[in-house]
Amino acid sequence: MDTPAEHPPEAAPRREIYSVSRLNREVRALLDRGFGLLWIEGEVSNLSRPGSGHWYFSLKDRDAQVRCAMFRMRNQLIGFVPADGMQVLARVRATLYEPRGDYQLVVEHLEEAGDGLLRRAYEELKKRLAAEGLFDPAHKKPLPPLPRRIGVITSPSGAAIHDILTVLRRRFPAIPVLIYPVPVQGTAATPAIVRMLRRAGESQDCDVLILARGGGSLEDLWAFNEEAVARAIYDCPLPVVSGVGHEVDVTIADFVADHRAATPSAAAELASPDGAEWLQAFATREKRLLQRLLHIQHAKRQQLDWLTKRLERCHPGRRLRDQGQRLDELEQRLKLAWRSQLRHADSRLAALAARLHRHDPRQRLQKLSLRREHLAQRLERVMRGRLQQHRLRLIALARTLDTVSPLATLQRGYAIVRRQPDGAIVRDATQVAIGDQIETRIARGRLISTVDEKHET
Numbered sequence: 001m002d003t004p005a006e007h008p009p010e011a012a013p014r015r016e017i018y019s020v021s022r023l024n025r026e027v028r029a030l031l032d033r034g035f036g037l038l039w040i041e042g043e044v045s046n047l048s049r050p051g052s053g054h055w056y057f058s059l060k061d062r063d064a065q066v067r068c069a070m071f072r073m074r075n076q077l078i079g080f081v082p083a084d085g086m087q088v089l090a091r092v093r094a095t096l097y098e099p100r101g102d103y104q105l106v107v108e109h110l111e112e113a114g115d116g117l118l119r120r121a122y123e124e125l126k127k128r129l130a131a132e133g134l135f136d137p138a139h140k141k142p143l144p145p146l147p148r149r150i151g152v153i154t155s156p157s158g159a160a161i162h163d164i165l166t167v168l169r170r171r172f173p174a175i176p177v178l179i180y181p182v183p184v185q186g187t188a189a190t191p192a193i194v195r196m197l198r199r200a201g202e203s204q205d206c207d208v209l210i211l212a213r214g215g216g217s218l219e220d221l222w223a224f225n226e227e228a229v230a231r232a233i234y235d236c237p238l239p240v241v242s243g244v245g246h247e248v249d250v251t252i253a254d255f256v257a258d259h260r261a262a263t264p265s266a267a268a269e270l271a272s273p274d275g276a277e278w279l280q281a282f283a284t285r286e287k288r289l290l291q292r293l294l295h296i297q298h299a300k301r302q303q304l305d306w307l308t309k310r311l312e313r314c315h316p317g318r319r320l321r322d323q324g325q326r327l328d329e330l331e332q333r334l335k336l337a338w339r340s341q342l343r344h345a346d347s348r349l350a351a352l353a354a355r356l357h358r359h360d361p362r363q364r365l366q367k368l369s370l371r372r373e374h375l376a377q378r379l380e381r382v383m384r385g386r387l388q389q390h391r392l393r394l395i396a397l398a399r400t401l402d403t404v405s406p407l408a409t410l411q412r413g414y415a416i417v418r419r420q421p422d423g424a425i426v427r428d429a430t431q432v433a434i435g436d437q438i439e440t441r442i443a444r445g446r447l448i449s450t451v452d453e454k455h456e457t
Helices: 020-035 115-132 159-171 189-203 227-235 252-256 264-271 275-313 316-358 361-404 406-411
Strands: 037-048 055-060 065-070 087-097 102-112 150-154 177-181 208-213 240-244 416-419 437-441 446-450
Touching (some): 020 087, 037 065, 065 087, 102 115, 115 227, 115 252, 150 189, 159 264, 177 189, 208 264, 227 252, 240 252, 240 264
Parallel strands (some): 065 102, 150 208, 208 240
Antiparallel strands (some): 037 055, 037 087, 087 102, 416 437
């Protein structure tokens, strides 16, 4: 057997020891570098909205879940408030919350899933086309005041064409209408709409075009959010009026079009003149126009002079700045006063709590309660003793009283005789006469009798 002297122990390997803070800090750095921004879809659960304005929730699918945080400066930019059970699409950064070592996602952007994917594509295309200048008002073409022909690009079997024709027939029936039939949803809609816009622009058969369809979901209206349709509208030499969906529906085509109407009927109203009004106003407008313009110009010049002088006397910007600075000062003073009052109230509350603890009546009440119970027990024992003494004395007195009581004598067979009606006790036969009425009291009851005979001894 080897001894320690023969084989000395080997030196222990050098170990690198991490603190918990260092480990969490390095794991967080790995997560921040390793993933960056990414998109994740899931169901919202355990939503919490504290007073700080931040949102804390979990995103989960069928097999797993992950904690998420969306800070106030980010959640104020979205147009809805999530709820438990809502399916959402989030742009997140994977990170680690170092104080607790919790893996979590910091949400930069949030949108509802499903339509949210289309909405994101919609916003990206809108931003890109706006940057290229397709929405610039400088490129918008004016509507002709009296078009010789109106073209309508829509489905020939939908409700939109019926509404448009009804409005055009009512407003100016003399203007002919040329219909360019296209499907307004599905995969075939986009190339058909592009083709008809190019054909109408090349043929120049119309003075204005109406691009329309009825309402529907974002997916139903998606053909009017395609880039090809937007560029075809922009390239069309004719003024285009868009009337897609209902009032709340806004498509890319609406932004690119020269004029946008809320509905197909409104687009027809916008593209066509009012025939009755046109005929009525035509005769008088030329005479009144110059006079009215001169009158308006004069009134506006007077109003402008008056406003200019008033603005010079009291510029609102300066007053607003002064009031804003005053408001900031009052806000700071209010915060300081509020905090001072809170500190004073906390100090007073702590002092009162300490004083109450020193003079807590519960201990004294407990001692007094124990003393009361002890005295009550003593009182009960003393009362029982005194009652027993009085009971025994009462029995002895009752026996003595019973011994000397005349009633006891009556019990042994004796009687008490009284002469009537004066009630005198008869001790001798000479006290009554024959015929007197006497009362004899015995142990139980009284006897009334008449003296018929007496014997004197």
